[in-house]
Amino acid sequence: MREGIVFNIEELTVHDGDGVRVTVFMKGCPMRCSWCHNPEGLKAQPELLYKRARCVGCGECQKKCDHEDCKPFGRCLHVCPYDCLTVAGERYTSERLASKLNKYKRIFDACGGGVTFSGGEPLMQWEFIAEVIDRLDGINIAIETSGYAPMHIFKSAVDKLDHIYMDIKLFDAEAHKRHTGCDNAMIKENFLYLRLSGKPFTIRTPLISGITDTEENLSAIKEFIGDAHWEKLPENKLAGAKYDMLI
Amino acid sequence: MKNYNKLKEYILTKQHRALRRRVEDDLPALYSAEGLSAEERMTRRFEYLCAHETPVVLPDERIAFLRTLCDIPHIYTEEEFAALKSEKRLHELGFHSNVTPDYEKLLRHGLLYFCDCTDGYGARSIDALISLCDRYVTEAKRVGNDEVATTLERVSRYGATSFLEALQLFRVIHFALWLEGNYHVTVGRFDKYMYPYFKSDLDSGKLTLDEAAMLVEEFFLSFNRDSDLYPGVQQGDNGQSLVLGGKDENGCEIFNELSRLCLEASGRLMVIDPKINLRVSKDTPLEVYMLGTELTKKGLGFPQYTNDDVAIPALIELGYEPADAANYGMAACWELIVPGVGMDTANIDALSFAKIVDRALHEDLLSCETMEDFNSAIRAQINKEIELICRGTDGLWFIPSPFLRICMDENADGSYKYNNFGIHGTGACTAADSLAAIEKYIFDERSLTKEELIAAVDSDFCGSPELLHKLRYETAKVGQNDDYADKYLCMLLSFFADSLEGRRNCLDGIYRAGTGSAMFYLRHVEDLGASPDGRRRGESLGANFSVSLFAKTGGPLSVISSLTKPELHRTINGGPVTLEFASGIWSAEDSIEKFSKFIKSYIAMGGHQIQLNSVDLETLKRAQEHPEDYERLVVRIWGWSAYFTALDKCYQDHVMQRQIYSM
Structure with a gap:
C-alpha cells in the first residue's frame, strides 16, 4: 500500500469546487512561485x-x-x-486517508459536495491519490493542479477525476521559468489533452500584480485557451502570516 | 413628508433618551401601607405607569410609543420581597418572562373585546392602556403627525385593519407588557400572524413592497428604543426574539414575501433587535438559507436556525398537541415555546455535565473496575443531581400579571395548557472529552493510575505539562467526528433525557432536557476545578451545544458530524450548536452558497439548532482598547446578539477565546 504526505485537511473550503468541500493539501511542489500562499506545502518533508x-x-x-x-x-x-x-506533513496510508474521507460521505450526501486534492502539487503524489480514490465510496473528486506533471500522470489523473482546476499562470516560457522556476511546455501540452478529454475543467490564473496580471500575459492566455472556462483569482494577501509560521 | 432616516438617526444616536425621567413616588411603600394583594399591586402599578407616561410623538415616525419613565418601581418593599422569596420558589426576578402573546387574536380584536372576558384587574389594565393611547392621539394631533393620530385612534380598541395598524398595535402591546413588569417578552411567528395584513394591503394596492419594507424597518427600529431599560444578564439579553418561516399545522412552509422583507430589513438596519430565528427543515429551499447567511455575513450573529424535522415530532412526543407543536416559536433565546398557550419555564435550571464528571471522578472512580462501572456512576450522579434540581423547582410561583393574562390563551379555569420546565445542560462536550480521556488512559491503555489522574486534576496539572498537553491536544475530542469521544456525548445526553422522563413538575407539567448553556458556561466553572480533558481551573465551558474551547476539531464539518450523533430529539428544550468563524471567510464570492449548504447539511443530518458568529479577532481587540470607536460592533453571546463594547469583560473575553481557538 502506498503512503502519501498531507500537510492539511481543511473543511468547508471556498473556491475549491461545487458544494461543501473538504480539501486535502498534499505536501511538496516542484514550483517555487514568488507569490505562493501555501509555503508549508513546498517541501516534501514534514516541517514545524x-x-x-x-x-x-x-x-x-x-x-x-x-x-x-x-x-x-x-x-x-x-x-x-x-x-x-x-x-505540517503527516504520513497517511491510502487506506487511512480514504477511511478518513469516507466519513464525510454523510455530509456530501446531505447537500452535495466532495473532496478536492490540492497542495503543494498533488500530481507529485498521484499514484498515492489514485489509490485513495479507488477506496472512496462514490465521492465527487476535484483537483487543483499547476498542470506541471508528465503527460502519462496528467492523463491518468484527468481520466479519474470529476473536475480539474488547472493553473495557467504565465504564457511566456521565459517569464514562467523566471517566476515559478519551471518551464511551461509540459503545462501547455497537458492543457491540450485536458481540452479534448471531455472532463469538466476550469483554467485559473492568479492575478499577481506586475507579473501575471499584465495585459500581454492575460491576452496570450486567452488566445491559447480559447473559450475554455477561465477564472482570474485575486491575489491572496494572507500568505505572509504562514511564512512567519515556518520555523 | 416623513424622513425615516432622520428618525433612525435620532433613535440610534440615543437622542430620545433625553426625554426620560424617573418615577418620583415610592410605590412599594404605598402598596405596603395598604397591605395590597400581588394582583392589586400589579394593576395599580400598571395604571400608575400608564397615567404617568408622557406621550411622545416624533415628527418622522409612523409607529409611535416610546418609554419615558426609565425605572419601574418594584411592587414590594425590599423586606416584603425578601420575605416572599423565603416563602415561595420564585424564578429569576419573580415576574413572568419568556412568553409569546397570542398576537393573532390581539391584532384581530383589539383590546376592548377582552374587557368582557377578563376579571376586574384585566379590565382596569385595558382601560389604563387605552387612556394612554388616547393621550398619544391628542399629542399626535398637537404635533401634527396625523398618520399616528389616525392609526392610534381606533386600533387599540377595535383591532387592526391594515399592516400599519397591526404594527402599531403590536408596538402598543409589546410596550405595555414590558411596562407591566414582564420581561423577555418575545415576538413569536411574526411572518405568520402579520402576513394577512401585509398581503391584503399589497393586494389592494394600499401598500407597495418598497413601502412595506420601509415600515418593517421602522418597526424593527422600535425594538431598540427602550431596550436598554429592559432587565437581563447583560445588555442585549432582552428576549426580543422573532421567528420566521417554518411549517404550519398542515406541514406547509410559511416562509413568504414578508419573511424575506424582515431578513432584508434586519440586514439594512444592523442593530441587535429583534433577534431573528429562522425555522427550517430539510425541505426549506436553499434560497432561504442564503438569505439567512447574508445576515450572518453582516456579523449580526443571527439568524439562529431551528429544525422543524426534529422539533415538531419531539414536541409531540413530549405531549404537545400536533397543531401546537407545529406552531412553536422561541422563548428569549432559543428555547421552544408555543405562542399563546405556552407558560413553560424553559430555563428553570441547568445541569452541569462538567460538575457531574468531577463528582464521579472524586467520589466513584477509585471503586470502579471498568469503564462500564464508571459510566454507571455517571448515570447515578446525573440522576441524583436531577432529583435535586427538580425538587428545587417545587412551589414555583409567579407574581401575577393581569395584562399579560389577557394576551395569552387561558383554559376556562384560568390555568394554562403548557406548564413545562426546561433544564439546560452545560459543558456536555467537556464532560464527554473527559470520559474519553478516562477510558483511554485509565481503563484502556492503563498508562495512568486513577490516583495520578485525580491528583493531576486537583493540582490543576501544575508540574505535569506533558500530561496536560496529551489530555488537551492529543486525545480524542468531540468535534473530530471520532466515536471514541462522540459516544460519550450521546451517552451523557441520553442519561440526561432518561433522568427527566416521566417526572411531573409542581404545575403538573413535564420536564424538558436541553443543550443550552445560557450564562452557565461561565457560572458553572466558578466552583469547579480542572477537568480530566485538560481544561484548567477557571477556563470556561463552550457556549451552548459547542465543542470544548480548546478542542482541536477537524473543522466545521467534523463538528457538526459529531454533534448530530446524539438522539437530539430527546434534548430539544433549546441550545444551538454555536460556531465561530473569522470574518475573512466572506471574501470569497461563493462563501454565501457554501455556508448555506453547510447549514442545510446540518439540518438534513438531523441537527436541532445552530447559530454562527462571524467576527474579526483584531477588531475585537481594538474594540476592547477603544470602545468609543466600536459602539455598534455586534457579537453573538449565548442566545442573543449584543454590542460588544456594552458587555462585561468576562463575556467579551469568552467571545474572543472562542475565536482564538477556532483559528
Whole structure:
C-alpha cells in the first residue's frame, strides 16, 4: 500500500469546487512561485509550524525530551500548554486517508459536495491519490493542479477525476521559468489533452500584480485557451502570516 | 413628508433618551401601607405607569410609543420581597418572562373585546392602556403627525385593519407588557400572524413592497428604543426574539414575501433587535438559507436556525398537541415555546455535565473496575443531581400579571395548557472529552493510575505539562467526528433525557432536557476545578451545544458530524450548536452558497439548532482598547446578539477565546 504526505485537511473550503468541500493539501511542489500562499506545502518533508501569536515564551518546548517524533525538530512537540507547535506533513496510508474521507460521505450526501486534492502539487503524489480514490465510496473528486506533471500522470489523473482546476499562470516560457522556476511546455501540452478529454475543467490564473496580471500575459492566455472556462483569482494577501509560521 | 432616516438617526444616536425621567413616588411603600394583594399591586402599578407616561410623538415616525419613565418601581418593599422569596420558589426576578402573546387574536380584536372576558384587574389594565393611547392621539394631533393620530385612534380598541395598524398595535402591546413588569417578552411567528395584513394591503394596492419594507424597518427600529431599560444578564439579553418561516399545522412552509422583507430589513438596519430565528427543515429551499447567511455575513450573529424535522415530532412526543407543536416559536433565546398557550419555564435550571464528571471522578472512580462501572456512576450522579434540581423547582410561583393574562390563551379555569420546565445542560462536550480521556488512559491503555489522574486534576496539572498537553491536544475530542469521544456525548445526553422522563413538575407539567448553556458556561466553572480533558481551573465551558474551547476539531464539518450523533430529539428544550468563524471567510464570492449548504447539511443530518458568529479577532481587540470607536460592533453571546463594547469583560473575553481557538 502506498503512503502519501498531507500537510492539511481543511473543511468547508471556498473556491475549491461545487458544494461543501473538504480539501486535502498534499505536501511538496516542484514550483517555487514568488507569490505562493501555501509555503508549508513546498517541501516534501514534514516541517514545524509555530503559532507565534499564542506563545507566552514559557520555554517548555526547549527542554530536552526523548520522544522519537521530536528528534528532527530539536524541540519537544508534546508539552506546549498553548498548542503553538504543529507539524505540517503527516504520513497517511491510502487506506487511512480514504477511511478518513469516507466519513464525510454523510455530509456530501446531505447537500452535495466532495473532496478536492490540492497542495503543494498533488500530481507529485498521484499514484498515492489514485489509490485513495479507488477506496472512496462514490465521492465527487476535484483537483487543483499547476498542470506541471508528465503527460502519462496528467492523463491518468484527468481520466479519474470529476473536475480539474488547472493553473495557467504565465504564457511566456521565459517569464514562467523566471517566476515559478519551471518551464511551461509540459503545462501547455497537458492543457491540450485536458481540452479534448471531455472532463469538466476550469483554467485559473492568479492575478499577481506586475507579473501575471499584465495585459500581454492575460491576452496570450486567452488566445491559447480559447473559450475554455477561465477564472482570474485575486491575489491572496494572507500568505505572509504562514511564512512567519515556518520555523 | 416623513424622513425615516432622520428618525433612525435620532433613535440610534440615543437622542430620545433625553426625554426620560424617573418615577418620583415610592410605590412599594404605598402598596405596603395598604397591605395590597400581588394582583392589586400589579394593576395599580400598571395604571400608575400608564397615567404617568408622557406621550411622545416624533415628527418622522409612523409607529409611535416610546418609554419615558426609565425605572419601574418594584411592587414590594425590599423586606416584603425578601420575605416572599423565603416563602415561595420564585424564578429569576419573580415576574413572568419568556412568553409569546397570542398576537393573532390581539391584532384581530383589539383590546376592548377582552374587557368582557377578563376579571376586574384585566379590565382596569385595558382601560389604563387605552387612556394612554388616547393621550398619544391628542399629542399626535398637537404635533401634527396625523398618520399616528389616525392609526392610534381606533386600533387599540377595535383591532387592526391594515399592516400599519397591526404594527402599531403590536408596538402598543409589546410596550405595555414590558411596562407591566414582564420581561423577555418575545415576538413569536411574526411572518405568520402579520402576513394577512401585509398581503391584503399589497393586494389592494394600499401598500407597495418598497413601502412595506420601509415600515418593517421602522418597526424593527422600535425594538431598540427602550431596550436598554429592559432587565437581563447583560445588555442585549432582552428576549426580543422573532421567528420566521417554518411549517404550519398542515406541514406547509410559511416562509413568504414578508419573511424575506424582515431578513432584508434586519440586514439594512444592523442593530441587535429583534433577534431573528429562522425555522427550517430539510425541505426549506436553499434560497432561504442564503438569505439567512447574508445576515450572518453582516456579523449580526443571527439568524439562529431551528429544525422543524426534529422539533415538531419531539414536541409531540413530549405531549404537545400536533397543531401546537407545529406552531412553536422561541422563548428569549432559543428555547421552544408555543405562542399563546405556552407558560413553560424553559430555563428553570441547568445541569452541569462538567460538575457531574468531577463528582464521579472524586467520589466513584477509585471503586470502579471498568469503564462500564464508571459510566454507571455517571448515570447515578446525573440522576441524583436531577432529583435535586427538580425538587428545587417545587412551589414555583409567579407574581401575577393581569395584562399579560389577557394576551395569552387561558383554559376556562384560568390555568394554562403548557406548564413545562426546561433544564439546560452545560459543558456536555467537556464532560464527554473527559470520559474519553478516562477510558483511554485509565481503563484502556492503563498508562495512568486513577490516583495520578485525580491528583493531576486537583493540582490543576501544575508540574505535569506533558500530561496536560496529551489530555488537551492529543486525545480524542468531540468535534473530530471520532466515536471514541462522540459516544460519550450521546451517552451523557441520553442519561440526561432518561433522568427527566416521566417526572411531573409542581404545575403538573413535564420536564424538558436541553443543550443550552445560557450564562452557565461561565457560572458553572466558578466552583469547579480542572477537568480530566485538560481544561484548567477557571477556563470556561463552550457556549451552548459547542465543542470544548480548546478542542482541536477537524473543522466545521467534523463538528457538526459529531454533534448530530446524539438522539437530539430527546434534548430539544433549546441550545444551538454555536460556531465561530473569522470574518475573512466572506471574501470569497461563493462563501454565501457554501455556508448555506453547510447549514442545510446540518439540518438534513438531523441537527436541532445552530447559530454562527462571524467576527474579526483584531477588531475585537481594538474594540476592547477603544470602545468609543466600536459602539455598534455586534457579537453573538449565548442566545442573543449584543454590542460588544456594552458587555462585561468576562463575556467579551469568552467571545474572543472562542475565536482564538477556532483559528
